[in-house]
Amino acid sequence: MSPIAIQRKHSIATLGADGIGPEVVNAAVQVLKKLTSLDGLFELDFKDYDWSSETYKKTGKYIPDGGLEELKKHDAILFGAVGAPDVPDHISLWGLRLAICQPFQQFANVRPTRIFRGTQSPLRNASHGDLDWVIVRENSEGEYAGQGGRSHRGQPWEIATEVSIFTRHAVERLIRFAFELAQKRPRKFLTVVTKSNAQRNGMVMWDEIALEVSKDFPDVKWDKMLVDAMTCRMVLDPKSLDTIVATNLHADILSDLAAALAGSIGIAPTSNLDPTRQNPSMFEPIHGSAFDITGKGVANPVATFWTAAEMLTWLGEEDAANKMMKAVENVTERGLVTKDLGGSSNTKEVTDAVCAELEHVFGKEK
């Protein structure tokens, strides 16, 4: 019998960047190559870009001239993390990650969280199945719009402003995206996070737009929470939540809390999506470059595996993505996990175990 021909090809830009970023991206590429060789129906064509804080220190730029046009040729971007101990964080973040997300209009940042089989939540009453959320973060403006400035530097009367920007256009498209996502999930339930008691302009408009958009989704139940009270609800009543939408800053913080409640920041993925598909979307683990464990080979690669699975789903390869996550959870269930999840395995052992498990998953299901 002749082998089945490859039916689909996707071009992936990989940017490991700094710290543990290259370690976890390389691990994910190893798993993705194994997956495509077993699946046989689609191909991933990887091109690596060495843009990082090292490049910045050598050339003064994170992204070389023409770099974004080059990146735009790909179907998706798999990103590690940016940040180095000897470069100020606001330079590295704005120099690479935000310099891709903002021009590519990746306005929806999607952050799923759940407790994997075989892992433990720090919440004593929550186990696998009890915490299953997707946080949707506004990713183009809000508190991270980059508006503001500093005057009278170094004087006692120095002034700095950091202005939050909320536009009807960006809030409406994001809240609509969140309702659509909630509608696709079994519980059809959305929580809109706000702070309209204290922030009486942008956040009040945010609430008004949520109410307006909700009218187009009569089958989606929704409620509203002040961000401070939301932290308590996430800890004390995790089962009461499903899909969550929040501003750039609020969701940034809440999603780290979500990751910790699910067991570790080392398992949490992010998708930076341009839902119009005019630009490639970018997929990355939530975590940063983790200076304390860089080069030790102990970083948890699971966040990047889950990130890669989200990327496959976005590219239309949902069946392969589901198989990949099944293999990952079979491995965690056996207790083969890194130290942040209470285990003693290193990055390579977890990666090799997931590759081996994929053979079982495909063997069983083919």
Ligand SMILES: NC(=O)c1ccc[n+]([C@@H]2O[C@H](COP(=O)([O-])OP(=O)(O)OC[C@H]3O[C@@H](n4cnc5c(N)ncnc54)[C@H](O)[C@@H]3O)[C@@H](O)[C@H]2O)c1
């Ligand atoms: N998207 C990004 O590129 C991004 C996100 C967050 C932070 N950063 C940058 O990363 C640098 C360090 O930031 P930070 O220390 O606040 O956050 P961090 O996520 O890098 O680390 C926080 C803690 O979590 C641990 N951790 C993170 N990822 C892990 C993994 N995969 N496995 C096991 N443990 C893991 C680290 O060892 C550390 O103890 C800074 O320069 C920051 O600006 C970048």
